[in-house]
Amino acid sequence: MTVAAVAPHHAARRRAADRVMTGLTAASTLIALVPLASVLIYVVVQGAGAVNWDFFTQLPKPVGETGGGMANAITGSLTLIGLASCVGVPIGVLGGLYLAELGNGPLGWWIRFTTDVLNGVPSIVIGVFVYTLMVVPMKRFSALAGGVALGIIMVPLVMRTTEELVRLVPASLREAALALGIPWWITAMRVVLRTAVVGILTAVMLSIARIGGETAPLLFTAFNNQYWQTRLDQPIASLTVQLYNYAIAPYDDWHRQAWAAALVLMSITLALNITARLVGGRRPGAGS
Amino acid sequence: MLRSLNVGGRGGAVIPPAALVRRHRAWTDTAFRVVLTAMALLVVVVVVWMLVQLVAAAMPAIKRFGAAFLWTRRWDPVHDVFGSLTFAYGTVASSLLALLLAVPVSLGAAVYLVEIAPPAVSTALSFVIELLASIPSVILGLWGIFVMAPWLRRVVEPALASVFGWLPLFSGPTYGIGLLAGGVILAIMLLPIVSSVSREVIRAVPQSQREAAYALGATRWEMIRRAVLPYGRTGLIGAVILGLGRALGETMAVTMVIGNRPQISASLFQPAYTIAAALANEFSEATTDIYISALIELAAVLFVISLLVNAVARWLVWRVGAAPRGAL
Numbered sequence: 001m002t003v004a005a006v007a008p009h010h011a012a013r014r015r016a017a018d019r020v021m022t023g024l025t026a027a028s029t030l031i032a033l034v035p036l037a038s039v040l041i042y043v044v045v046q047g048a049g050a051v052n053w054d055f056f057t058q059l060p061k062p063v064g065e066t067g068g069g070m071a072n073a074i075t076g077s078l079t080l081i082g083l084a085s086c087v088g089v090p091i092g093v094l095g096g097l098y099l100a101e102l103g104n105g106p107l108g109w110w111i112r113f114t115t116d117v118l119n120g121v122p123s124i125v126i127g128v129f130v131y132t133l134m135v136v137p138m139k140r141f142s143a144l145a146g147g148v149a150l151g152i153i154m155v156p157l158v159m160r161t162t163e164e165l166v167r168l169v170p171a172s173l174r175e176a177a178l179a180l181g182i183p184w185w186i187t188a189m190r191v192v193l194r195t196a197v198v199g200i201l202t203a204v205m206l207s208i209a210r211i212g213g214e215t216a217p218l219l220f221t222a223f224n225n226q227y228w229q230t231r232l233d234q235p236i237a238s239l240t241v242q243l244y245n246y247a248i249a250p251y252d253d254w255h256r257q258a259w260a261a262a263l264v265l266m267s268i269t270l271a272l273n274i275t276a277r278l279v280g281g282r283r284p285g286a287g288s
Numbered sequence: 289m290l291r292s293l294n295v296g297g298r299g300g301a302v303i304p305p306a307a308l309v310r311r312h313r314a315w316t317d318t319a320f321r322v323v324l325t326a327m328a329l330l331v332v333v334v335v336v337w338m339l340v341q342l343v344a345a346a347m348p349a350i351k352r353f354g355a356a357f358l359w360t361r362r363w364d365p366v367h368d369v370f371g372s373l374t375f376a377y378g379t380v381a382s383s384l385l386a387l388l389l390a391v392p393v394s395l396g397a398a399v400y401l402v403e404i405a406p407p408a409v410s411t412a413l414s415f416v417i418e419l420l421a422s423i424p425s426v427i428l429g430l431w432g433i434f435v436m437a438p439w440l441r442r443v444v445e446p447a448l449a450s451v452f453g454w455l456p457l458f459s460g461p462t463y464g465i466g467l468l469a470g471g472v473i474l475a476i477m478l479l480p481i482v483s484s485v486s487r488e489v490i491r492a493v494p495q496s497q498r499e500a501a502y503a504l505g506a507t508r509w510e511m512i513r514r515a516v517l518p519y520g521r522t523g524l525i526g527a528v529i530l531g532l533g534r535a536l537g538e539t540m541a542v543t544m545v546i547g548n549r550p551q552i553s554a555s556l557f558q559p560a561y562t563i564a565a566a567l568a569n570e571f572s573e574a575t576t577d578i579y580i581s582a583l584i585e586l587a588a589v590l591f592v593i594s595l596l597v598n599a600v601a602r603w604l605v606w607r608v609g610a611a612p613r614g615a616l
Contacts, residue, residue, distance in 0.1 A: 014507050014510065015507060017507070017509055017510075018507040018508055018509040018510070021509040021512075021513075022400075022404055022508070022509065024396060025396040025397070025399045025400035025404060026400050026404070026405075027396070028392070028393045028394075028395075028396025028397045028400060029396070029397040029400045029401065029405075029413060029417075031393050031397075032393055032394070032397045032417050032420075032479050032480075032483065033413070033416065033417065035420065035476040035479075036416065036417070036419065036420040036423075038431070038435065039420075039423060039427065039428065039431045042431055042434075042435050043427060043430075043431065046434075090327070091327050091330055091331075094323065094324055094327040094328075095324070095327040095328040095330065095331060097324055098324035098325055098327060098328035099328060101324070102321065102324060102325065103328070107325075108328075110332065111328045111329065111331060111332060113599075113602060114331050114332045114335050115331050116598070116602045117335065117595055117598045117599055117602065118331055118334065118335050119598075120530070120533045120534070120537075120594055120597070120598035120601075120602075121335075121338070121537070121591060121594055121595070121598075122536070122537020122538070122539065122564060122590055122591075122594055123537070123539065124537065124539040124564050124567050124568060124587070124590075125338075125342075125537065125567075125587050125590055125591045125594070126338075127567075128342065128567060128571070128583075128584060128587040129338045129341055129342060129587075131571070132341050132342070132345045132584065133341060141572075152334060155330075155331060155334075156331065159328075159331070183316055183317055184317045184320070185316055185317050185319075185320035185321075188320070209422060210422070212424075213422075213423075213424025213425070213426070213427070214424070214425075215424070215425065215426040215539075215540045216425075216539035216540055216564070216567075216568055219568055219571065219572060220571045220572045223572065240424060240426050243426050243427070243430065244426050244429070244540060244544075247426070247429065247430045247433060247544065248433070248544060255434070258430055259430070262426075262427045262430050262431075265424055265427060266423060266424070266427055269422050269423065269424060270419065270422065270423075273419060273422045274419075277415065
C-alpha cells in the first residue's frame with residue numbers, strides 16, 4: 001500500500017468514493033436477491049393455481065386429455081433417492097471418517113482433492129458414465145442406473161461434510177475412549193461418529209435435497225415412465241424429468257402441471273435446506 | 289465392576305464390556321482401517337474409471353474423426369458427420385457471458401455482506417442468497433422459459449438493440465430464447481456459488497490487514513480495495529474459476545432457454561447450443577453407434593475440461609484457506 005493512497009488529500013472526494021462504492025455493493029446484494037424473489041413468487045403463484053389432489057394421486061394422462069397427476073413420478077423420485085442413499089451414504093460417511101481420522105498424509109490429500117474434483121464434474125457427464133456402465137450392458141434404462149448416478153453425485157457431498165464434522169469432535173473425547181482401552185475402531189464408530197451424528201444426518205438431508213432436484217443424470221439412466229413401476233430394472237419416472245418433459249412440451253395443461261411439480265419440488269428442497277440450517281447450523285447448498 | 293462405559297456427551301454412547309476385550313484390537317482395527325481406506329479410495333477409482341470408460345466408449349468416434357472433431361462445425365446425424373465446434377463455442381460463450389454478468393454482482397454482494405452490512409443483516413441475506421443455490425436447475429429453466437425469456441424478448445433485447453444495435457453482438461431479430469438467455473440464467477445460478485466462496489475468502493483476510501489500513505487513514509472503501517481484495521486475490525480468482533467450472537457443465541436450465549440450434553452467430557440474440565445441452569437432448573434419441581460414440585466423445589471433452597478447471601480452482605482456493613477447511 002502506498003502512503004500517497006491514504007494521505008489526507010482530496011478528503012471530500014475520497015469520502016464520496018467511499019459512499020458510492022458502499023452504495024454499489026449494497027445494490028449488488030439487492031440485484032442478487034431479485035431472481036430468487038422472482039422465482040419464488042412465480043413458482044408459488046403459478047404452482048398454487050395448478051396443484052390439486054389429483055396431482056398427488058393420479059397417473060399422467062395421455063396427450064390431449066386434461067387432468068391427471070404425477071403420483072408415479074413422486075414415488076419414482078423417492079425410490080431413486082432411496083437407491084442413491086444406499087450408494088452415497090455408506091461410502092460418504094466412511095470415506096469422510098477416513099479423511100478425518102487417517103487422511104493427514106499425501107494419500108489423504110489426493111483423496112480430498114479428487115473428492116472436490118468429483119463434486120465439480122457436471123452431473124450430465126456422470127449420467128453418460130452410468131449409461132455406458134449399466135444401461136448398455138443391461139440393454140435398458142433402469143431405476144438402478146438412475147440410483148447409482150445420483151449416488152455418485154451424493155458421495156462427495158456427504159464425504160467432505162462428514163470429514164469436517166468429525167474433525168470438530170474434541171480430541172479429548174477420543175483420547176478418553178482410547179485411554180479406557182477401547183479399540184480404535186469402536187472409538188471411531190461409537191464415540192466419534194456418534195458425537196457427530198446430528199451434523200452428518202443434516203449433511204445427508206442436504207445432499208438428498210440436492211439429488212432430489214437433479215434432472216440431467218436421470219435423462220438416460222432412469223429415463224421416464226408414464227405408469228406405476230414395480231421393478232428396479234425398469235425405467236422409472238421422476239418428478240424432475242417429468243417436470244422437464246412437461247415444461248418443454250407445447251401443451252398448456254402440461255405447463256400447468258409443470259408449475260405444480262415445481263411448487264412441490266421447491267417446497268421440499270427449501271424445507272430440507274431450512275430445516276438443515278436450523279438443526280445443524282450449516283449453510284444450505286453445502287459441499288459446493 | 290465395569291459393566292458398561294458411558295462415553296461421550298449427549299445421549300452417551302454405551303459400550304458393552306465385550307467391546308473392551310483387548311484381543312479385538314489387533315485385527316479388527318486393521319480390518320476397519322482397510323475398510324475406511326477402501327471407501328475413500330473408491331472416489332479416486334470412480335474418477336479414473338469415468339475417464340477410462342468415457343474415452344473407451346468414445347473410441348469409435350475418436351478413430352473416425354480424429355482431432356478434427358474439435359474444430360469441425362458440422363454436426364450431421366443424418367450423414368454421420370460429427371464435429372464439436374458449435375457446441376464448444378456455445379458452452380464457452382454462454383459461460384463467459386455468465387461470468388461477465390455474475391462476477392461483479394457476486395463480488396459486490398460478498399464485500400457488502402462481509403465488510404459493510406451489520407452482522408444480523410449479513411447472516412440473513414447470506415442465507416437467502418444461498419437458498420438460490422438450492423433451487424433445482426430444472427425449476428430455474430421453467431422460470432426461464434415462461435418468465436425470463438419473454439422479459440428478455442420484450443424489454444431487454446429491444447432496449448439493447450436500440451442502443452447498441454450497430455454492434456453485430458446486439459443485432460438481428462429478438463427471440464428471448466437464445467445465447468443471451470443462456471448466459472443470464474447461468475449467471476443467476478453462479479451468483480450464490482461465486483459470492484459464497486468470495487465471502488469465505490474475504491472473511492479469511494486477517495483483521496490486522498484492515499486495522500493497518502485504517503491506521504494509515506484509509507476510508508472503508510480504500511481499506512477494502514487496497515488491503516482486503518489484494519490479500520484475497522488468489523482465492524477470489526479461485527472462486528471465479530469454480531464458477532466457470534459450474535457454468536461449463538450446467539445442463540437443464542441452459543438447455544431449456546438457449547434455443548438448441550448448432551450454429552455460431554455473432555448475435556447474442558440468436559439461438560446456440562452447448563455440449564451439455566446436446567447430451568441432454570440427443571443422447572436418448574441417438575440411433576447409430578457412431579452417433580452415440582460422438583456424443584460420448586462430447587461428454588469426455590466436457591469431463592476433461594471440468595477436471596482441469598476444478599483442479600485449478602480448488603488449488604487456488606485451498607492455497608488461501610491454507611489447509612482444507614477444518615484441517616486444524
